[in-house]
Amino acid sequence: MESITDKSLTHDTGRFRELCKDGENFLICEANSRTYIFESRCPHLNVPLSKFGRVNNGVLECSCHHFTWSLEDGTPISAPGCRPLKVFKTEDLGS
Numbered sequence: 001m002e003s004i005t006d007k008s009l010t011h012d013t014g015r016f017r018e019l020c021k022d023g024e025n026f027l028i029c030e031a032n033s034r035t036y037i038f039e040s041r042c043p044h045l046n047v048p049l050s051k052f053g054r055v056n057n058g059v060l061e062c063s064c065h066h067f068t069w070s071l072e073d074g075t076p077i078s079a080p081g082c083r084p085l086k087v088f089k090t091e092d093l094g095s
């Protein structure tokens, strides 16, 4: 497995670093002295979270409709009817 620090596999948008691994895209965000790793598309309408996502206090907000999810476990907070966000640990990526 490739390391998440392999620059050839990442795309840095400023807020997020995007990683493509085994055909799946992940977003990596450093915020509040934590590293959060989660799926790259919004569970609501599949927009890229590298463009529309914001992370604050362990919560991901998609600015399209301002739905929010917990980055601890992906639970929808203000995302009525949406599926949970897929959240990963560093170990899941084999770093």
Ligand code: FES
Binding pocket: 042, 043, 044, 045, 046, 047, 062, 063, 064, 065, 066, 067
């Ligand atoms: S597209 Fe993300 S909250 Fe609607």
